[in-house]
Amino acid sequence: MGASISLDSKYRLLLNTEVECISINSNASSTGGGSKNKNHKRRDHHESEDSASCSGSESDTRSESGSGSESDSGSDSDGDKTYTVKLTPEIISYIRSYIRKNQFLDEFDLITEIELDKYDHAPGSALVFNSDSIVFMTNNQTLEAVGEWEYIEPEKPVASASKSSKSKNGKGRHRDRDDDDDRSDNERDGGRSQYKTKDDDLPVSEIENILTEKFQEYNKTREFIIHESKNSFLVMLIKSVELVKA
Numbered sequence: 001m002g003a004s005i006s007l008d009s010k011y012r013l014l015l016n017t018e019v020e021c022i023s024i025n026s027n028a029s030s031t032g033g034g035s036k037n038k039n040h041k042r043r044d045h046h047e048s049e050d051s052a053s054c055s056g057s058e059s060d061t062r063s064e065s066g067s068g069s070e071s072d073s074g075s076d077s078d079g080d081k082t083y084t085v086k087l088t089p090e091i092i093s094y095i096r097s098y099i100r101k102n103q104f105l106d107e108f109d110l111i112t113e114i115e116l117d118k119y120d121h122a123p124g125s126a127l128v129f130n131s132d133s134i135v136f137m138t139n140n141q142t143l144e145a146v147g148e149w150e151y152i153e154p155e156k157p158v159a160s161a162s163k164s165s166k167s168k169n170g171k172g173r174h175r176d177r178d179d180d181d182d183r184s185d186n187e188r189d190g191g192r193s194q195y196k197t198k199d200d201d202l203p204v205s206e207i208e209n210i211l212t213e214k215f216q217e218y219n220k221t222r223e224f225i226i227h228e229s230k231n232s233f234l235v236m237l238i239k240s241v242e243l244v245k246a
Helices: 026-030 037-043 050-053 064-071 089-098 102-109 161-169 174-187 202-218
Strands: 010-023 083-085 113-116 126-137 141-151 225-228 232-245
Touching: 010 126, 083 102, 089 126, 089 225, 089 232, 102 126, 102 202, 113 161, 113 202, 202 232
Parallel strands: none
Antiparallel strands: 010 083, 010 141, 010 232, 113 126, 126 141, 225 232
16 A cells, blocks of 8 residues: 555554364364374363353354365364354453463564564564554454554674775775775675665555464464363464554
């Protein structure tokens, strides 16, 4: 959309969410084998009625064959099933409790720190989102984080080694030739010695795409487990990212 990040403005980071319920085949847990079966043992301390958190939501599931087939592909051997569930008051309370935990806040800080050396900035430079608050909005099922973007400068200043060595030799009569050499070296490097700085544009759309890709990696590993029971667990997924000025 052409807009660029302003380091002097507040932003709202809107994360569109979805909750999946992974129902674990109890028969598989009794036969042993597999890493998921070990998880069953860790969950045995939960009260049995907690297992209804998933099965009880099946009647409220949004029928999404794609979601089910995706999850089944990774669990053919143990028969685990995945359901995309509607957000009941109980599930909303799980989300709100989870996003207050340090575990999630630490991961959120990690995800929203973008290393910029891949985008022609100096090595060690980064864009960091300093969030003031993160809340869950029930009207549109989004996490809303409010904060500011901060540009992190490289720890070590980037300097040209050739220039520093030439300044020490004190041979001023070679300055013109040295300058020509610098220009030719820069041309051979494709101008890569000239890094972008915080004054250069950082497109909002590019930041949105980067964050979306990073959250998708977490979705693949079902990282954000908001609730566990004996035979199931609920996972929060981040489906899309939107960045707007607050």
